[in-house]
Amino acid sequence: MLRLIIKLFAHIIATVSDNFYQALANPQSVQKLVQKEIIQLLVKSEYGNYLGIQSINDWEHIPIVEYEDIHKWIKSGVANKMLTPEPIIFYEKTSGSGSAAKLIPYTKSLRKSFSQMFCVWAHDLIVNGANFSTGKVYFCISPKLGDASAIQSGVKVGLEDDSEYLDGWLRWFLSPFLVSPPGINRIRDPNEFKEKLVNTLLVEENLEIISIWNPSFFKVHLDYIQANQQRLAAQLKNKISTERYQLLLEDKINWSKLWSKLKLISCWDSANAKEQANYLRSLFPNVMVQGKGLLATEAPMTIPLIKAQGFVPVLNEVFFEFEQQGNIYHLHELEKGKSYSLIISQKGGLYRYRIGDRIRVTHYYLKTPCLEFIGRTETTSDLVGEKLHEDFVQDVLNQLPLEGTFFQSLVPVRIPKDHYLLLLDHANLPAQIIAQLLDQELMRSHHYQQARLLGQLSPPQVLISAQIPEIITNYRMRQGIKWGDIKHQVLVTTPIDQELLNLLNYA
Template sequence: MKASLINKAWLLSQKSLSKQFHQNAHHCQQTQDLILKQYLQLNATTDFGKKHQFDRLKSYQDYVQNVPVIEEFSEMENFINDMKSGRENVLFAGKTLFFETTSGSGSTPKFIPYNTRLKKEFKAAVAVWMWDLYRTDPKIFSGKAYWSLSPALKETSTTSGGISIGTGDDSAYFDPVTAFLLKQIFAVPPQLNKIQDVHEFYIQTWCYLLRASNLSFISVWSPQFLLRLMDFFVENFQQIRKESGMSLARADLVWRAIEEKHLSLDLLFSGLKLISCWTQGHSKIWIKKLKEITGAVPIQGKGLLATEGVVSVPLGMNQHVLSYTSHFYEFKSEEGKVCMADALRQGETYEVIITTGGGLYRYNTHDLVKCSGFYKSVPCLEFLGRSGNISDLVGEKLAESSLVEIFHQALSTFPSIEALYLYSERQQHMAGYVLVIESSTTIECDNIVRFVEEQMMTNPYYKQAISSGQLNLLKAASVDGDFTRRLTRYYQSTKGIKDGDLKLPLLFPSGFLDPILK
């Protein structure tokens, strides 16, 4: 069956969920109230529900008074351990289908339980996204698609209770019919995920991609993953050419583009219509570099979707809307006040708190979002970064989320810069920060440091720390154009993060970068 027909069958299965989202968008809060009520009723007899008297909770106010906000995943460890042992009706009614692991901002893996309801909630979000893309440009679904795959970090394992840990591919998040249809249009088969040899994984990935002459859609998480894919292609072109069976004419064309340093994805895949990846938060600073390899292919920013749940979905190319039909959401203001979606104010910043069908209750994701407006009554959200990565040596309260825009401006102002990072260090009897400047050419570090520090001075706490002599002025460390690649490998090996899930920090603690700076 042709990919276009399979795509259409899959998309038609998403239409009703998308229609429901748009029709009820004037009634965001009523929908949210209903979702919370369903959670409380469905899970009243679970261990968590009994502990927090779900059967007596009749309103949002009751929920707030009886269930505290969970600031750290470790607070749920006893419940999760019971579920890993195979117990049912712990956090949600019924059994656990599988666990997905994520490191978050810490080094200890978090085990996120999945059930049928949580999978439906993910499907509700993806349906809105996919149908909107189809209405925008049906040609995006005219051929095969590449959905994110990463080389395996370890062999498949199970918990003590025999529950699977990890999924083979993105289709595992969906219902069986959707998963079946998705697998028919995948350009790269999910089985490749089982390959543990990283080099062989990328060779085989490229072989499958190059044989997909009708590739029309690429969906990955991190833009750095696509950059890594293209770097690997250039470095290993001769082996990929042989194993993929590339024709001589095509190989000559590609080789000339490599030599002339203008190889792009639209040259490799003439039918490619859209690339979907993160474009906000940390990923924002990589978009300039990504556009150098995408050619004329447009890039759509993904919504805010994590292993724990989905927060927003993209509508059009620039709007990200709260996925209000998926989970129940709360938002914590900068002053520490918690409110529901209907109380958000445009221009203000919040941390996202989610309650899901997968057994997370008032869980603070520590994702920072800014309310950028509204779609009918539904808040539109811009992802700023994580709230957890803050350096505070002497009271300067330097947040990584504030560095994103500063570094983005610096990269635009100084085109020779390839990447920027910041780390703290003890300098004799003082403390200070070092700006790591990556470039393949000779650069004027003083001008770049001056520009970045002027922007950092808009933080009154940082400015006061400098003015009072508690912090030294910003220093520079110039590194070659291979630094990000080495840092990526080091960070992934240290944290145990898969290629496709990588969110490389911009702010590092003292000593962390020492092994690769020496």
């Protein structure tokens, strides 16, 4: 019965998929249509009036912006239709650079863009992917741990349910397949969140799909199950089969047998998430672990297609521009093997918005370039999705009692568990006290807070030694870097080498 419903769903969304494939064959003309649609929204907004935009001929007069350039327009955008003539239905929170958090406005048109992207992705999986039979799926966007419900200009901030990213008919159709504890996004305590979620996932023997952001999110919950296996097994003995009860009691749980029907894990698998995605592949060798592509709070940008063997841009919903050495290129002008910085215009009020991501053109599918995410353009550290920005980290350090400290550098560390290490040459307070204060300040970052509360990140540590600057300098010089080229960063964006970490620990 469920298999028939899955086939029916594929039939219903086939037109959306067909239209998308036609767009991939005509990227230049389709992008022009999307650009015209978006410019009409801008023309009818106060922001467009302020810029003097009257038609698509004025496109080059629209400034390329970052969030800080337009945040005042966003905060006052509900009553006066500042950025878009469409009503704002909710705001979603994401991490900012200079500020602790960004609020991204959502309109019905932007939500439709996410829905269209979802339909194309789902159709591809049903037609070209695994033979799904139950359709049972766990979707996770981001738990709202530590966040109280908020209102911005009379509009709610955040979602009560992850399905609110999709249009109403999609939410209705998918509801029988969704695996999620009722009200889980209203939970504020991280341990309660883990407890309810793992109970629900363990009971669901027919789970076929897990969709998450960072793969470490799933690993944290697997670790929680392993650490509490005796108690969980006792709780669920009458709710799961005898075979799965015995699997749950094994010294080292065989995860692929515990969820034997699992066919797909969708998660980030590029840049800093690559190793963690490969770890999930080792735990579930017979499961497709599929990269998400570029899917951000601001917009759906690329999606994986099985036939394309890569990530194709959502070119019929988002207008793309690409920056390289000060020059701007359009989608059809990109060259294979070249890297670019991404600028997007979407249907929720963000125009020529520098998203902060860098992509590489891997190959072409039909007539459209496939885009691989290769990292952030700004100075950002992102171990598990926390997205710490250099400006924000500098503000955090300015809040700490570090009088008399000359050297300050926050470094990501992967061993033994992901965390941050603050390196100081001098401090008047004990390292433990500074570490606690550092953690409190970093918690102002929305995604850092989520990662800490879920256990994806361990508490930060602080190392104080007058020898630290010299040790780092000597280490870099041994790597062939000239003394004059060595720059001590406030925020290091790549995890520290184990050899260097060992040297610092002996300082």
